[in-house]
Amino acid sequence: MEVLLALLVVNLGGLALAEKRAVTTPTVCEEKLKTLTQKVDILLRQLQLQQMFIAERTRTDGGSGIKQARWGAIGTRPYHTSSHNMNWIAGGIFPHSQARDYFVTSGTSAVLNGVEFRMAGQGLMMYRPGQTFKSPRRRLPLPAVPPQVLAKKTVPEQVAEMKEWFKAWRDQNYKVRDYRKYFKPVLCYLEGKWLKSQGDDKLPFSQSFLSNEERARYQAYSGAIPLERHAFKPTSIVDFENGKPVFATWDYRILCHPVNQDIPTSTFRLVDDLSIRTPRRWTMDQLSRQMLANFQLNPLNRPWKENSEFADSDYEFLDQLMSQVPGPNNYDGKLYDDAFSKPTHPFTATTDKAAKLNTAFYHRWSKISQTGTGSLKARHRGFSDNTVFMAQTSQPSVAGMKVEECNFVGGKKVCKSYEQRWSYAIPLFITYITPLSSWNPYGLTIHTKLGYNDRTVFTGGRNGGFTTAKAYNGTSYNFYYTIPTEFFGSPQRGAAAPKGVLDPNGGLRKVSTGGLHSILPNIPGVGALRQTYPIFPIHGEGSTAWKEYEALADLVLKRKTHANMFLEPLQNI
Numbered sequence: 001m002e003v004l005l006a007l008l009v010v011n012l013g014g015l016a017l018a019e020k021r022a023v024t025t026p027t028v029c030e031e032k033l034k035t036l037t038q039k040v041d042i043l044l045r046q047l048q049l050q051q052m053f054i055a056e057r058t059r060t061d062g063g064s065g066i067k068q069a070r071w072g073a074i075g076t077r078p079y080h081t082s083s084h085n086m087n088w089i090a091g092g093i094f095p096h097s098q099a100r101d102y103f104v105t106s107g108t109s110a111v112l113n114g115v116e117f118r119m120a121g122q123g124l125m126m127y128r129p130g131q132t133f134k135s136p137r138r139r140l141p142l143p144a145v146p147p148q149v150l151a152k153k154t155v156p157e158q159v160a161e162m163k164e165w166f167k168a169w170r171d172q173n174y175k176v177r178d179y180r181k182y183f184k185p186v187l188c189y190l191e192g193k194w195l196k197s198q199g200d201d202k203l204p205f206s207q208s209f210l211s212n213e214e215r216a217r218y219q220a221y222s223g224a225i226p227l228e229r230h231a232f233k234p235t236s237i238v239d240f241e242n243g244k245p246v247f248a249t250w251d252y253r254i255l256c257h258p259v260n261q262d263i264p265t266s267t268f269r270l271v272d273d274l275s276i277r278t279p280r281r282w283t284m285d286q287l288s289r290q291m292l293a294n295f296q297l298n299p300l301n302r303p304w305k306e307n308s309e310f311a312d313s314d315y316e317f318l319d320q321l322m323s324q325v326p327g328p329n330n331y332d333g334k335l336y337d338d339a340f341s342k343p344t345h346p347f348t349a350t351t352d353k354a355a356k357l358n359t360a361f362y363h364r365w366s367k368i369s370q371t372g373t374g375s376l377k378a379r380h381r382g383f384s385d386n387t388v389f390m391a392q393t394s395q396p397s398v399a400g401m402k403v404e405e406c407n408f409v410g411g412k413k414v415c416k417s418y419e420q421r422w423s424y425a426i427p428l429f430i431t432y433i434t435p436l437s438s439w440n441p442y443g444l445t446i447h448t449k450l451g452y453n454d455r456t457v458f459t460g461g462r463n464g465g466f467t468t469a470k471a472y473n474g475t476s477y478n479f480y481y482t483i484p485t486e487f488f489g490s491p492q493r494g495a496a497a498p499k500g501v502l503d504p505n506g507g508l509r510k511v512s513t514g515g516l517h518s519i520l521p522n523i524p525g526v527g528a529l530r531q532t533y534p535i536f537p538i539h540g541e542g543s544t545a546w547k548e549y550e551a552l553a554d555l556v557l558k559r560k561t562h563a564n565m566f567l568e569p570l571q572n573i
């Protein structure tokens with residue numbers, strides 16, 4: 001009893017104490033909360049500045065471009081391993097010929113305006129941007145088959161006529177047959193932008209985001225191979241709204257623009273790459289016939305002359321091509337960049353009376369009016385990034401950035417604030433879509449929908465064999481076998497090896513793929529023609545060390561041109 005009473009007393013005393021605390025603690029708590037909130041704000045700001053520090057560092061480490069392809073092979077010299085190229089394919093990106101208009105990315109890392117990210121390894125259809133602000137991306141238009149080919153009654157005659165068109169294209173001789181209407185260059189590019197996090201709390205931590213992030217982290221942590229297909233897209237704090245951080249996630253996509261003019265193949269020049277040539281002891285000519293080759297467009301859209309360089313080029317042919325490519329506002333986009341009261345004009349403008357630049361399309365160069373003088377001054381976007389193209393957008397999903405401009409007007413401070421949204425792009429490759437993409441002389445059924453429709457091609461163990469039981473039942477966008485194999489000389493092996501396909505009457509046809517290639521399979525009497533020209537920039541090229549290395553490579557490889565530079569005369573070596 002006494003013990004119980006004692007406990008009760010103690011308990012009561014405890015209660016009293018608690019009551020006393022309840023009166024005094026809120027102020028302590030509030031104070032703590034206040035300092036904590038302050039500290040969190042400071043930390044968030046510093047986190048944002050830290051991100052900027054990393055991006056700024058990347059921006060001066062190199063330009064926008066392909067940085068590193070994934071592991072491919074190893075060896076005893078550093079150049080035996082993958083660089084911006086995988087061991088067999090430039091940039092790790094290439095068209096996949098089995099399907100109609102399809103290409104593959106193999107997990108390459110890239111940098112766009114200081115943001116480094118990793119593309120997933122995946123197969124992708126080629127799409128072009130939508131037309132209107134809201135319309136989705138669309139399939140590429142395919143060129144028609146020349147009517148002169150279709151006019152031929154038999155398949156062997158059509159094959160012979162089609163070869164003449166390929167000869168004309170090979171020789172770039174549009175006087176014999178005007179191939180320019182039927183061989184259409186398509187410019188495929190990598191586009192990146194910051195997307196605002198959706199939802200009420202505006203946190204990037206949605207379920208799908210988290211699982212992606214977890215897998216990317218796990219892949220990096222464990223080096224796991226099965227997750228190789230995984231993209232890494234960084235996140236960032238882009239803004240503060242009412243003291244709350246606004247997050248954004250990096251997003252990229254590869255789209256293709258059907259170029260609205262012919263690009264003569266003589267405007268491409270092979271780019272030397274010693275890390276490819278040295279281990280294989282290839283000449284430049286050998287390199288030019290490989291899928292590892294990367295090319296450069298002549299800045300003036302002219303055939304390249306031997307040893308010609310342009311030490312002071314500005315608005316190049318590539319700028320002209322990229323200016324046809326819209327940012328996320330799509331082809332109908334119309335925006336102007338008037339920030340800091342300096343309207344942006346096209347680089348080609350000569351006075352500030354000229355129309356303003358439509359910044360909804362990709363550009364590097366522009367001209368800014370000089371206040372009061374009427375004259376224009378050339379501008380290139382980015383600090384030292386020679387390869388980044390930028391487009392303005394008003395898509396609300398893209399994270400914007402605000403800035404305030406203050407001026408003194410009549411002794412009064414007048415401030416104006418701007419918000420702009422931008423996306424970034426680099427060219428990846430130009431592929432010529434040829435009439436092979438739409439030539440179907442056997443009238444084979446082409447299933448255009450995926451799923452069941454597509455499955456009738458191969459269900460029942462059909463594998464493209466040469467019996468009526470094993471042949472594909474028709475074709476589809478994914479199994480695009482439409483070309484009479486005689487066109488490629490009926491090869492047994494390689495990219496043009498035929499498959500058996502049933503025509504609508506149940507007849508067995510031997511057909512090769514009508515899809516896109518890096519280099520077309522040999523066409524007897526015509527040759528093995530390049531269909532795709534990679535033209536991507538390399539991140540490292542923008543670094544100071546790479547510039548010195550390129551100068552050294554030129555010095556070593558062109559000793560005659562640079563003979564006067566050697567400190568010890570060459571003949572004494």
Ligand SMILES: *[C@@H]1O[C@H](CO)[C@@H](O)[C@H](O)[C@H]1NC(C)=O
Nearest residue numbers: 445456457460473474502506
């Ligand atoms: C081929 O597929 C079509 C449907 O696309 C079907 O009607 C036809 O019976 C199939 N032919 C054979 C031989 O399986």
